[in-house]
Amino acid sequence: MANEVEPHLIKELFDELQKERFVTLATVDHVSGGPNVSAISWLLAKDEQTILFAVDNRSRIIKNISGNPFVAITLVANESTYSIQGKAHIQSERIADIPLNLALVELKIDEVRDVMFYGSKIITEPVYDKTYDPAAATRLDNQVMNAIRKA
Template structure:
């Protein structure tokens, strides 16, 4: 391991990863065995920096991929840099609320600062939800209650 690798999230990253962030999720495709990239935003890092939980739709490709190979990578832009977070993921049973979800629990194994030499992030990516505002609030409240457990 080089000096910029750790086995836990820093307190700054834990604080950053409390939801409403654009985080890349890389899984291995269950059929082709090639990398698969998607984006998650319902994501919460837990105190201590060893566990991250995020929510997925119950039938998503990422669910199938993680069930076949639990090794995942999360890509995070924020806290002044870019990070690769590798870990081992487990998937919950289907949780039925307003939608059907699965909660993914990631045991953090390696955190690496991957920004290029001399680079520093000066602003984080932002987004807006383009669907019904009341529904968005309801879904967010449900999901974050599940993820913070």
């Protein structure tokens, strides 16, 4: 999809967003009005036009989206880098049956843009490791992702 713009997720990206993964989320800062970038991993493509994600309901992300709904997700996948832009709204301020105070946010996609620089491709995607109790991390990740799937 080199240098193309789509109004929705292409199949390869939709498939990549069916599991927890590393992305960055850019919002408009509610104090400065400038960009604010955060790394998140609890997200899921509900359909080709919708991405759901969970974040701490006290986070700057929630305050920023409440002030300005325009967001961009950066996703490294399919040998490239994509900017997924649209408007977000807080679907639920507290996801039930999760031990953390997480909000559920819905992103309605306006455009998906391949932003990889010319003549290149990604050969290794970002990999991360949870640095706290592995069993607790797996349990929490499963709870959150299942809650997002049910939303």
